[in-house]
Amino acid sequence: MKKTFRMEDLECANCAAKMEKRIAKLSGVNSVSISFLTQTMILDAEDARFEEILGEAARICRKVEPDCRILV
């Protein structure tokens, strides 16, 4: 399943790159792309575990940038 999410308060381009790299390493993630400019994340992951993976991704984002939220 491939879904696009808006991100809020993603303020640093380097952080976006870090998040992208770490989320891509999660098991079940086929591909992920975070755009600092459009403030969006395109996540392509296994259908069955999508919610779980999304939660995991949100945790990674908070770790890298505490204010950053994924809007669902």
Added chain:
Amino acid sequence: MSGMTGKQRRMLRRILVGALLFAAAALLTAWLPRVLFLIPYLVVGYPVLRRAGENLLHGQVFDENFLMTVATVGAILIGEYPEAVFVMLFYQVGELFESIAVGKSRRSIASLLEIRPDAATVERSGELIEVEPAEVQVGETIVIRPGERVPLDGVVLEGSSSLNTAALTGESLPRDVAAGDPVISGCINESGLLRVRVSRDYAGSTVARILELIEHSAARKARTETFITRFARVYTPAVVAAALVLGIVPPLFSGEWSVWIHRALTFLVISCPCALVISVPLSYFGGMGAASRRGILIKGSNFLETLADCGIAVFDKTGTLTYGTFSVTDVCPAVGDAETLLELAACAECYSEHPVSRAVREAYGKYIDRTRVQNVREIAGQGVTAWVDGRMIAAGNAALMASCGVEYAMPDLDGTVIHVAADGQYLGYLAAADRPKPESGAAIAALRKEGVRHTVMLSGDRLSTAQRIGAELGMDEVYAELLPGDKVAQIEDILKAAGPRERLLYAGDGINDAPVLSRADVGVAMGALGSDAAIEAADVVLMDDDPGKLADAIRIARRTRRIVRQNIVFALGVKFLVLLLGAMGHAGMWLAVFADVGVSVLAILNAMRTMRNHK
């Protein structure tokens, strides 16, 4: 200041208060202890310090907040109070500028997405209801008032108007529509009220597809972009390591600890690669934005990068360089006058849907009374026979004449010849041909000016026709009589002869050349407004069918590449220079903070130039 978010305004207040306190501390420093500098330091630097602490708890070490904190706290510890405050102050000013500049470019990108329709007015059980475009079903009737945006693709049932397609194609001339004409979502209805039957749901409509394409384009990154991300990952640890070495090794021998620690702290200030990490993707995004305002949709910055290297342009002939429809070019009666010849041919072919027959009817241009025409027989691959006004008319190619036993002339010309005979007597012939678009010649010349070395035309048409059109347009090479499968093989051959860094662009109408579009380095589909297949298969989509837009696309790509290179050279150049000066003790933290945020801001401002939309 207008246009600032609440967060930015709070930041500005913090900076101003901090700057005043800094000035006060600097004046009073003669009488009061230097610890006073800690007040402006904490006022300005609090958000940075807090973040650094939070991130440290999360295990983020090489984060810019943390590095800035270490650098300034280090400066305080070795007694450089004013420098610590200044660095923090300037860092925050830079961050604010950066945030404003990025916000501005985000907004101008968002303006590209303004083609999104807000609502649709739909007729349901005799009433007009305003609903979300996504709620409208195929087959329903919507009403579009003047000034409104067309929310869904459809066909006009009633009314006439002119549509402004500028947001989609960059074309400022409005397009006239009347009952029976298709309308495309995203256009603006300028003058009249239209009733439209919806032909595609919102998700399938042109506007939704374009928006999806723009939003997803960020996922396909240019090589330079991925390179910068990888570089950034190495750069920060490397500079920090260098700082450690600089702060520890030389003083072991010389013993001047505070001098070398100061130099090491200078390194930490420059260790953030932000100038590159922001400005490179921003440049590409700006370039794609400028292109889409001209009706050129590029599916990812990787294709923008490839476009800049295009040295070979291959075109499909029919529908790309030519109109793709026939028109009558010659009427040559052997007996009688031209008007009668055309009339008889048009009557005989009045039921045929063959493109040539349509061209003949169009050339005749008058109403055809079909009661005059009887016993129509269409003979595949030959032509038509019919009774017109009681006479037996045969209209078709040489084979038809031969089978009717008519002696016919053999004109020496390109295009398709339609011979006409009445009751076995030869009347003369019409010739029909596909014509090049008026913009095609200029488009080829413009490509050459943009540095395209070699232009090739592929065609399924006869060699003589293809060669004539190729020569007329100034193509370097022409390959004709190709079947769709042959075109891929032809592209492979051309690619073999290409230079090592030379890329090949293929432009077609996207109807049956999907394999060729995907084989080329950059596949361009033209006139794609409303055609799904083309939007799927191509890397670059031209919303209208003007081949001149190709040269625009290449020019934008080259300009973007130039700006990206400027930024890389400028940012790295300044950083390495300041690192070098810092190591030798010629650059203080004052200069270092400029090399960090100052360079970022300048690089962002430079990157924003790509968005500008001029020649």
